[in-house]
Amino acid sequence: MTSSKQALAQTAPSADAAPGDQPGAARRAHGRGTPPPGTSSWRSRLYRWDMKASPYAFIAPFFIVFGAFGLVPLLYTAWYSLHNVQLSGLDHQTWVGLDNYQNLLSSEFFWNALENTFTIGVISTVPQLVMAIGIAHLLNYRLRGSTVWRVVMLTPYATSVAAATLVFTLLYSWDGGMINWLLHFVGVDPINWRESDWGGQFAVSSIVIWRWTGYNALIYLAAMQAIPTDLYESAALDGAGRWQQFRHVTVPMLRPTILFTVVVSTIGATQLFGEPLLFGGVSGSKGGSAHQYQTLGLYMYDQGWGIGNLGKASAIAWTMFLILLIVAAINLLITRRLRKSQ
Amino acid sequence: MTTSELTLPEAKGSRADGGRSGRRRMLGAGKQLHAGPVTYVVLTVLALVSLAPLLWTAIAASRNNERLAQTPPPLWFGGNLFKNLQTAWDQAGLGTAMVNSVIVAGTITFGTVLFSTLAGFAFAKLRFRFSSTLLLLTIGTMMIPPQLAVVPLYLWMSDLGWSNQLQTVILPTLVSAFGTFFMRQYLVQALPTELIEAARVDGASSLRVVWHVVFPAARPAMAVLGLLTFVMAWNDFLWPIIALNQQNPTVQVALNGLGTGYIPDQSVIMAGALLGTLPLLIAFILFGKQIVGGIMQGAIKG
Numbered sequence: 001m002t003s004s005k006q007a008l009a010q011t012a013p014s015a016d017a018a019p020g021d022q023p024g025a026a027r028r029a030h031g032r033g034t035p036p037p038g039t040s041s042w043r044s045r046l047y048r049w050d051m052k053a054s055p056y057a058f059i060a061p062f063f064i065v066f067g068a069f070g071l072v073p074l075l076y077t078a079w080y081s082l083h084n085v086q087l088s089g090l091d092h093q094t095w096v097g098l099d100n101y102q103n104l105l106s107s108e109f110f111w112n113a114l115e116n117t118f119t120i121g122v123i124s125t126v127p128q129l130v131m132a133i134g135i136a137h138l139l140n141y142r143l144r145g146s147t148v149w150r151v152v153m154l155t156p157y158a159t160s161v162a163a164a165t166l167v168f169t170l171l172y173s174w175d176g177g178m179i180n181w182l183l184h185f186v187g188v189d190p191i192n193w194r195e196s197d198w199g200g201q202f203a204v205s206s207i208v209i210w211r212w213t214g215y216n217a218l219i220y221l222a223a224m225q226a227i228p229t230d231l232y233e234s235a236a237l238d239g240a241g242r243w244q245q246f247r248h249v250t251v252p253m254l255r256p257t258i259l260f261t262v263v264v265s266t267i268g269a270t271q272l273f274g275e276p277l278l279f280g281g282v283s284g285s286k287g288g289s290a291h292q293y294q295t296l297g298l299y300m301y302d303q304g305w306g307i308g309n310l311g312k313a314s315a316i317a318w319t320m321f322l323i324l325l326i327v328a329a330i331n332l333l334i335t336r337r338l339r340k341s342q
Numbered sequence: 343m344t345t346s347e348l349t350l351p352e353a354k355g356s357r358a359d360g361g362r363s364g365r366r367r368m369l370g371a372g373k374q375l376h377a378g379p380v381t382y383v384v385l386t387v388l389a390l391v392s393l394a395p396l397l398w399t400a401i402a403a404s405r406n407n408e409r410l411a412q413t414p415p416p417l418w419f420g421g422n423l424f425k426n427l428q429t430a431w432d433q434a435g436l437g438t439a440m441v442n443s444v445i446v447a448g449t450i451t452f453g454t455v456l457f458s459t460l461a462g463f464a465f466a467k468l469r470f471r472f473s474s475t476l477l478l479l480t481i482g483t484m485m486i487p488p489q490l491a492v493v494p495l496y497l498w499m500s501d502l503g504w505s506n507q508l509q510t511v512i513l514p515t516l517v518s519a520f521g522t523f524f525m526r527q528y529l530v531q532a533l534p535t536e537l538i539e540a541a542r543v544d545g546a547s548s549l550r551v552v553w554h555v556v557f558p559a560a561r562p563a564m565a566v567l568g569l570l571t572f573v574m575a576w577n578d579f580l581w582p583i584i585a586l587n588q589q590n591p592t593v594q595v596a597l598n599g600l601g602t603g604y605i606p607d608q609s610v611i612m613a614g615a616l617l618g619t620l621p622l623l624i625a626f627i628l629f630g631k632q633i634v635g636g637i638m639q640g641a642i643k644g
Contacts, residue, residue: 054549057548059460059461065514070491074486076493077490138385152389153388158626160577166600166611176410176413178415181413210395215637222639284601320487324487
């Protein structure tokens with residue numbers, strides 16, 4: 001991965017590099033640590049040691065903190081998922097083997113949460129990404145105040161899950177809510193969003209869509225701006241209209257970016273938690289009075305800190321991770337297929 | 343929303359940049375057609391959809407609970423805004439929460455930017471054994487959901503007697519795989535290798551190189567990463583609501599408390615939501631351009 005600047009560096013004399021360069025020291029160092037001439041041997045040894053050890057010292061903080069708070073807990077979670085761990089008696093951890101997992105697979109609430117996660121994931125991700133491509137296309141025109149448009153589209157991303165959900169909950173409220181009031185103008189009876197099955201899922205998805213569409217639009221916009229203009233020009237010479245150019249130049253060139261956003265959105269959808277928790281109000285951790293929008297993340301939280309069964313919560317966490325890996329593998333296979341078919 | 347109806351009569355390639363032809367390897371090399379009126383209309387509608395919920399939060403926060411339960415809902419400001427903000431600040435604990443969130447998000451931002459720059463520099467410019475494997479590992483960690491760590495973290499926290507203390511929320515998020523990768527991508531192209539070599543020839547130690555060469559070169563990306571990290575840390579939800587309670591909350595924990603109903607007054611809840619979002623809105627007004635740029639840079643994988 002050499003950039004053009006690095007390629008230049010191979011030929012450029014190093015004397016133009018740094019101010020304060022001593023004229024005698026204009027030898028190439030090749031990054032392997034030739035010590036400056038005229039130093040004592042312990043200094044050159046120290047210098048060589050510095051060259052060897054410093055890269056590891058620079059990456060150490062990341063790996064130490066991530067190891068301690070990410071990797072080790074991940075293994076511990078696997079360990080706890082094979083034990084009975086209760087919030088009420090943290091010191092009494094007994095081995096139960098795969099009981100937690102069996103328990104999980106025979107629980108209707110688990111399957112309900114899996115289904116809800118999938119449904120809400122699809123109805124929040126697909127429209128979001130389709131709209132994001134459309135918005136990116138619009139933002140790609142030469143606009144007056146283009147930066148302002150971009151910042152405005154990104155504003156929902158700055159709104160936290162909690163704040164956004166509290167506002168949308170009020171907008172969706174059964175009596176006196178803005179959305180039911182607007183619906184009555186088009187002759188639709190008020191909908192009990194919080195209690196109904198599809199209504200709650202739709203409402204939760206709309207919060208996700210509102211928060212993330214602008215963010216994804218900017219990612220697509222960045223990719224669109226990197227598409228060489230001559231591709232469009234040659235397409236135009238071949239007589240392709242605007243819509244055909246969009247379909248046959250823009251969308252294929254965006255394919256890697258689309259895959260990237262699909263993966264990131266999938267990871268996000270699998271972990272969906274805050275929106276349904278707050279939308280449910282008092283019965284939040286149940287995901288509504290009939291668990292109608294209880295997602296896997298919410299189910300784990302409810303089992304662990306609502307009911308107090310941390311062993312089972314650990315099993316749910318690992319199951320979520322396995323589902324993510326399966327989804328990622330499917331994504332990879334689809335991409336390979338698409339590449340081969342071209 | 344189809345884009346087919348947005349056909350425009352302009353000719354292609356009317357570039358207004360002084361006719362510098364050739365492929366510019368930077369952003370903005372896409373087709374630069376002037377937007378027509380239809381585009382502006384559609385964008386205006388989308389901008390309203392983006393901003394309306396926030397504007398309405400302010401409207402609802404300026405009313406009272408009775409008014410919010412009536413139909414039609416209020417469409418303009420009432421006179422209770424400052425009263426409700428005061429109530430949210432004092433009684434709903436948003437005051438303490440704001441201070442806590444500033445401490446938490448500030449510390450996380452500082453740590454993430456520092457450690458990401460160091461690690462990003464090592465991955466971008468230094469040769470060491472296993473570097474590509476370790477970089478792949480770093481990117482791979484982005485796949486791991488936070489749910490996988492919270493049970494052990496919770497148990498350790500209880501053992502240490504750290505329940506409800508801010509360091510519990512700060513420590514696990516003090517580094518970032520995304521940040522490390524982001525800084526690496528930036529430094530690969532922004533930091534000339536000959537600068538490092540020249541400093542080496544002068545016999546500068548690694549720390550001197552970092553201080554005098556790497557940090558100055560990385561400064562723009564550090565600012566952008568800092569902004570993005572602050573937004574993420576301020577809005578972090580899952581681990582804080584497990585680790586902290588209403589005695590010592592961050593803003594998100596306090597809002598979660600409001601949502602689960604120990605203050606039944608909707609106008610105060612809206613005032614709380616407004617307060618909790620305000621610092622980020624101000625950041626957006628001041629640094630929106632940099633934040634947008636950061637997200638767009640992060641999207642282009644080198």
